[in-house]
Amino acid sequence: PARKSKTSKDSSSELAVCHMLLAELEAHRCAWPFLTPVNHKAVPGYKKVIKRPMDFSTIKEKLTSNHYLNLETFIADINLVFDNCKKFNEDQSEIGKAGYNMKRFFNKRWTELLQ
Numbered sequence: 001p002a003r004k005s006k007t008s009k010d011s012s013s014e015l016a017v018c019h020m021l022l023a024e025l026e027a028h029r030c031a032w033p034f035l036t037p038v039n040h041k042a043v044p045g046y047k048k049v050i051k052r053p054m055d056f057s058t059i060k061e062k063l064t065s066n067h068y069l070n071l072e073t074f075i076a077d078i079n080l081v082f083d084n085c086k087k088f089n090e091d092q093s094e095i096g097k098a099g100y101n102m103k104r105f106f107n108k109r110w111t112e113l114l115q
């Protein structure tokens, strides 16, 4: 029978997976452009072009303060980091290449862990 609502066990184990996934992303050698919010004073044009900035430290803060209602909203913020990167950076730039590597790594890991 299809389960009606999520049990608390499900959401706490999903939360544990989110913490683990985020820790792996932060430890990745290509994580350096994404660890902290982009300082738009140091990066001309960023504030105008990127409407919804996101970075791993902000995601960690939201995760630890129970901001994410479910797995999907967590994954949406992770993907926002990579979508912003693709929008602002040339594909072949150092940051563009780092973003591509991180996105591939994330997609591989969350499908391994959650599907």
Ligand SMILES: Cc1ncccc1N[C@@H](C)c1ccc2c(c1)OCCCO2
Binding pocket: 032, 033, 034, 035, 036, 037, 038, 039, 042, 043, 046, 085, 088, 089, 095
């Ligand atoms: C993810 C992202 N997208 C577009 C631009 C920057 C960033 N990341 C930030 C953290 C950053 C990375 C490299 C930087 C930088 C800032 O400071 C300006 C000087 C050059 O070095």
